[in-house]
Amino acid sequence: MRRTIALLGKELADLRQNLAIFVPSLIVVVVSTLIPVIVAVIVPAVSGERLSDSSDLEIALEVYKHDPAARGLDPEAAIQAYVFQYFLVMLVLGPVTSAMAVAASSVIGEKQARTLEPLLATPLTTFELLAAKLLGALLPAVGLSVIAFTLYMAVIAAVAEPGVFWLLLSARSVATVFLVGPLAGIVALQLAVCVSSRVNDARAAQQLGVFVILPIPALLVGQLLGFVRLTGPLILVISLFLVVANGVLMWIAIRLFDRETILTRWK
Amino acid sequence: MLSATHLTRRFDHRIALDDVSFELAAGEIFALLGPNGAGKTTTLRILAGLIAPSSGSVYVDGEPMRADTASHLRARIGFLTEAPGLWDRLTVRQNLLVYARLYELPSPRKAVEEALALFDISDRGDDRAAHLSKGLKQRVALARCLLHNPRIVMLDEPTAGLDPESARDVRDLILRLREQGRTVLLCTHNLDEVERVADRVAVLRTRLVAVGAPDALRARLFAPRVRVVLTQTAEPYAARLRSSGVTRVTAHGTSLTVELKNSSLTTPDLVRTLVEAGACVESVMPEEPPLEDVYLKLLHPEGGIQ
Numbered sequence: 001m002r003r004t005i006a007l008l009g010k011e012l013a014d015l016r017q018n019l020a021i022f023v024p025s026l027i028v029v030v031v032s033t034l035i036p037v038i039v040a041v042i043v044p045a046v047s048g049e050r051l052s053d054s055s056d057l058e059i060a061l062e063v064y065k066h067d068p069a070a071r072g073l074d075p076e077a078a079i080q081a082y083v084f085q086y087f088l089v090m091l092v093l094g095p096v097t098s099a100m101a102v103a104a105s106s107v108i109g110e111k112q113a114r115t116l117e118p119l120l121a122t123p124l125t126t127f128e129l130l131a132a133k134l135l136g137a138l139l140p141a142v143g144l145s146v147i148a149f150t151l152y153m154a155v156i157a158a159v160a161e162p163g164v165f166w167l168l169l170s171a172r173s174v175a176t177v178f179l180v181g182p183l184a185g186i187v188a189l190q191l192a193v194c195v196s197s198r199v200n201d202a203r204a205a206q207q208l209g210v211f212v213i214l215p216i217p218a219l220l221v222g223q224l225l226g227f228v229r230l231t232g233p234l235i236l237v238i239s240l241f242l243v244v245a246n247g248v249l250m251w252i253a254i255r256l257f258d259r260e261t262i263l264t265r266w267k
Numbered sequence: 268m269l270s271a272t273h274l275t276r277r278f279d280h281r282i283a284l285d286d287v288s289f290e291l292a293a294g295e296i297f298a299l300l301g302p303n304g305a306g307k308t309t310t311l312r313i314l315a316g317l318i319a320p321s322s323g324s325v326y327v328d329g330e331p332m333r334a335d336t337a338s339h340l341r342a343r344i345g346f347l348t349e350a351p352g353l354w355d356r357l358t359v360r361q362n363l364l365v366y367a368r369l370y371e372l373p374s375p376r377k378a379v380e381e382a383l384a385l386f387d388i389s390d391r392g393d394d395r396a397a398h399l400s401k402g403l404k405q406r407v408a409l410a411r412c413l414l415h416n417p418r419i420v421m422l423d424e425p426t427a428g429l430d431p432e433s434a435r436d437v438r439d440l441i442l443r444l445r446e447q448g449r450t451v452l453l454c455t456h457n458l459d460e461v462e463r464v465a466d467r468v469a470v471l472r473t474r475l476v477a478v479g480a481p482d483a484l485r486a487r488l489f490a491p492r493v494r495v496v497l498t499q500t501a502e503p504y505a506a507r508l509r510s511s512g513v514t515r516v517t518a519h520g521t522s523l524t525v526e527l528k529n530s531s532l533t534t535p536d537l538v539r540t541l542v543e544a545g546a547c548v549e550s551v552m553p554e555e556p557p558l559e560d561v562y563l564k565l566l567h568p569e570g571g572i573q
Binding site: 002003005006007009010013014017018113114115116117118119120121122123124125259260263 | 312315316317318319338339341342344346348350352353354355356357361365366368369370371395408411412
């Protein structure tokens with residue numbers, strides 16, 4: 001445990017000196033925040049046509065049907081809540097891209113900078129090494145989730161109709177951002193670790209993150225098309241799936257994170 | 268202290284190391300020599316518990332290196348890798364502190380300050396590793412490798428790319444390690460360095476070609492030779508020696524090189540014979556072939572040195 005904490009301290013100190021790697025993730029968060037604002041607030045304001053004046057009104061009825069808490073909102077606020085709620089899932093991209101950036105910098109970069117061999121020559125076990133790497137990716141992912149959620153909610157409080165903020169400030173939203181986000185990020189990181197143990201070119205490992213990123217916009221599109229509804233229980237199921245996936249990936253990573261392969265094969 | 272028994276290592280179908288055995292005693296400097304791809308780094312990695320042999324065993328203080336023992340045995344070994352491997356964005360102090368904690372030293376900060384003082388780099392402790400010269404990086408890497416006071420020290424190319432002064436500092440350090448009773452395994456292409464510090468050398472080319480003290484290997488491969496410098500042309504005296512039964516004599520200008528093996532002649536006899544023949548002897552020096560000649564002869568016994 002002490003060795004894991006020692007290496008985690010190094011990971012965080014190293015990331016503090018390399019904050020630029022989080023810039024793409026922050027851009028993703030900002031863009032994910034701006035899109036629903038454009039859709040739900042700016043476009044209606046510029047066009048002069050409120051959402052509740054259009055055929056979108058039926059959306060409000062849907063919201064009232066599925067979310068009793070929204071029944072206190074007027075139709076315009078209910079439709080805005082619908083848009084902001086559905087786009088909330090895009091905030092998960094932030095932690096995932098941040099974990100992928102950490103994977104590239106911390107796991108793969110370690111080998112490319114030739115800092116891994118002296119590290120492997122210490123008493124550090126593979127589990128301790130991977131645990132430190134995972135925590136080193138998890139903590140920034142959680143931090144980014146906090147930033148993303150705070151920004152999202154602050155923007156909603158500032159521009160959305162009254163009541164939307166309080167409707168969005170729910171356990172479902174918190175679970176989406178703080179459970180699904182970091183857990184999906186760790187899946188991306190562990191995939192990179194697993195694959196990097198079995199390929200000669202470490203860069204190939206980075207490409208695997210796409211398998212974690214793709215389901216997130218797919219989830220948004222699925223919601224917008226009405227195929228899926230991200231309810232509280234579904235978020236818990238997804239989180240549980242990600243927890244199990246992370247456990248399995250950790251088990252595989254420990255077996256695949258072969259010191260020998262990494263020392264002798266990686267170019 | 269450290270022993271390798273019948274170590275063999277295959278990478279897919281390629282044999283990197285084939286049935287290599289040797290033992291290292293406490294307070295010994297042992298140099299591992301060999302051409303590129305001979306298996307030196309593989310040997311070091313196996314001995315340091317970084318990779319496992321395909322067959323054969325490593326014992327550290329009599330304890331076998333296995334998957335379940337490697338972690339705690341690695342704590343007894345200091346391993347200087349070929350590249351310094353410092354985290355560029357961290358300071359020197361931060362780099363060392365992480366390792367002091369990984370080795371679970373009781374007072375990590377104190378150990379780091381002592382190491383910085385020992386290697387005379389206290390004033391660079393707060394510099395980022397990226398800003399250090401190659402020599403300083405190597406010094407920090409050496410400090411890191413000795414931070415936990417290991418009894419066994421493995422050094423992979425410790426002076427590669429260093430300026431002469433830094434290289435001398437490293438050599439002095441290696442000699443100090445021996446004085447402290449530590450076992451040093453040195454892996455290098457620098458034969459001059461080996462000549463200066465090593466008690467024994469092993470020449471490796473996938474298989475172990477030879478192991479022994481440099482002088483013993485020299486004596487095994489080359490006959491004792493004497494170089495006599497005269498004040499006059501040497502050729503007539505070479506002929507005189509040949510007629511006295513000395514078969515291997517060469518003359519170059521005013522100097523004679525005489526091989527004394529297979530001859531009853533001793534050095535005083537040789538000088539007496541030359542003086543009696545009228546030669547004016549200016550100097551007499553035993554001539555030892557450099558370790559490079561020993562190394563090349565071991566690798567190319569048929570004499571096909573390129």
